[in-house]
Amino acid sequence: MTEFGLIGRNISYSFSKQYFTKKFENEHLHCSYNNFDLKEIIEFPNILSTHPKLKGLNVTIPYKEEIIPFLDNLSKNAKKIGAVNTIKIEKNGKLKGYNTDFYGFIKSLEPHLKPHHKKALILGTGGASKAVAFALKKLEIPYSFVSRNYSDHVNFIYENLNSPIIASHQIIINCTPLGTYPAVDACPNIPYEHITSKHLLFDLIYNPSETLFLKKGKQHGAQILNGLQMLELQAEKAWKLWNKP
Template sequence: MRRFGLIGKKLGHSFSKKYFTEKFAREGIADAAYELYELPQVEALPALLRQEPELVGLNVTVPYKEQVMPLLDELDAAAAKIGAVNTIKISGGKAKGYNTDFLGFKGSLEDFYPEQERGQALVLGTGGAAKAVWAALDALGVPYVRVSRQEAEGQLSYRQLTPALLQKYNLVVNTTPLGMYPQVQEAPELPYSSITPEHYIYDLVYNPEQTLLMQRSAANGAKTLNGLPMLYRQADAAWSIWNSEY
């Protein structure tokens, strides 16, 4: 039996097991199983690999996408450049890290955010998921500004997001876990009254399917998207990596 799974600190929000279990049943893949592995610290990964010798592939979620990198034997060049890993392939006793978040976000954004509408973006958050988003925006030629709790060089704080400033950016991408189940009443601190029908709001959170950020933005006519299209695309890319011969 080939085993796959997801590692993270808390996984009650995740749809990954459901997605892969349904995929295996639908495609008649009888020799595979997908499990959730909650790790209190990322340093528990080597012990997990020893305890589960049938593991051949892992996905990585918050907060370990950056922290896991030093624990791996090898990094794919793209993952090393992005600075985050969300997919691990285990083969021949070696663990190699990849980033399929980049592919998942880039492809889903191209479908959601028409080329003729593209302007500038605000990216909320600076963690592992944000790094893949930055790389995808760079690849698409979409200028962006980073937003976090603290102001820094090349980075705004939330308190600097005035209504006038928000008008300059027609794409907002939330890479933080704010609003994710079970904290569904949370949302990023934005001047929501200045969100308009010209705005595109992409929330990488997918549980719940309509986050408070999306609800408040849609109430002003903005176009919204959750993280499910990205999840499906990155999961399919991970499956291809796990089943490749190299």
């Protein structure tokens, strides 16, 4: 039986295992999908040695950047993004890293864009935020990063966000894990009172389907989107890559 799987930390809630297990059942495919919950990325080579039938892996928080040194090569887009969420194990045993997050994000965001959606705030600076930034660049939407502390590429810190900044960034994307089940009472610390019906709030989280971040945006009339469609799209893209000759 051909094996696939997900590497990450604390991933029992994972979308990927449910999605692919159901897909394999529905399409009568002789495949299995397992969660590989790693305390440290250094455990990764052990997975490969103990699962010789592995053909592909998904990568989630917090290893989308840390996995890169373990790979033999990267796709052009993964190299530009600096984060990997899909690994193809080639016939010669070489590991190639891809990023399908940016594809899923573009395809799920694009139908909801309106002419007044001119600039974006990206909340968080992890691997997912890098894919989102790459996607926004492709869509020619200027963006700024928001984090708790300033660094070379962080434009704003949460405590400095104010009405003019929120008003001039009509798309706000949560790339942090804040609000993920079971910690559903958490959300990014932004001034929600300045959100309006002109805003589009996108949360990469899919569980719960309506996070506190999205609820607060909705209360102020914003259009809201969660990460479920993005995940489905990136998963199907990963499946195509794994099965590409």
